[in-house]
Amino acid sequence: MRYLSEVQLTGAFRRGAAAEQRIPSEPGVFAWLDARPQDAGISLRLFRVNDDGTDDYLDVYEFTPVDECSEDGLELGLVSDVAELHSASARVGARPDRWVNAGVIQDEYADSRR
Numbered sequence: 001m002r003y004l005s006e007v008q009l010t011g012a013f014r015r016g017a018a019a020e021q022r023i024p025s026e027p028g029v030f031a032w033l034d035a036r037p038q039d040a041g042i043s044l045r046l047f048r049v050n051d052d053g054t055d056d057y058l059d060v061y062e063f064t065p066v067d068e069c070s071e072d073g074l075e076l077g078l079v080s081d082v083a084e085l086h087s088a089s090a091r092v093g094a095r096p097d098r099w100v101n102a103g104v105i106q107d108e109y110a111d112s113r114r
Helices: 006-014 082-090 105-113
Strands: 019-023 029-038 041-050 074-079
Touching: 006 019, 006 029, 006 082, 019 105, 029 082, 029 105, 041 082, 074 082
Parallel strands: none
Antiparallel strands: 019 029, 029 041, 041 074
């Protein structure tokens, strides 16, 4: 199963692991959220890159950022728990049942090409 349940997502954050989620974007752009635990809560960042991929090149982390000033993503905020994460991420089109472990976002990108 690719998508994390709320229990798995919470456990990932407790272990210090990040989670990601593909979000809707305009044609030619691939966008995703990155949620990572910090000492003060969970940091939420938005990444928007040009769709530079091919069927053989799926490394979204290496795609050209839409805005060069946001190469490290756009900081959306710091939330205190998973419930706040769901609320904050919903504002940019995220769903609570579509979080994946860090790195799996490339599989999400591959699926978007199909």
